[in-house]
Amino acid sequence: MAAKEPYDYLGTATADVDVTLSIAAQGEVSEESRTNTVIHLGDDESEERIILSSNPVFFATYQWNILSEADSGTILDLYHTSAKGMGRSFKWVHDGHTYVVRFDGEMQRRGSGPSRYGIPVRLKLLGKV
DSSP, rough: OOOOOOTTTOOOOOOOOOOOOOOOOOOOOEEEEEEEEEEEEOSSOEEEEEEEEEEEEEEEEEEEEOOOHHHHHHHHHHHHOTTTTTTTTTEEEEETTTEEEESSOOOOOOOETTEEEEEEEEEEEEEEE
């Protein structure tokens, strides 16, 4: 079987803002995927499955373990600036591909000192460039 990745399933998309996040991961990266399917269970454990969309939805949880103040600030600015921010999509470079993504959750920053931050984020992959 051929190797597959989200890039192979996503359609082309255009980002809301012309910003590319390309800071390499420093920890675990996990991918989640699903299709929009509703499953109804009967009393006898029978199932009825209703496929609402056959287009897969992908999420990536990305971990940066130790960031400089500058890289940490870049991520926080992208998340909190109204011209960019939580509701806007942007470009993200991962595994040699450029995706259009949006933050999918709260921003959390941890650190052991003023210039060493760790930030985990969850991104919803909207498409590819």
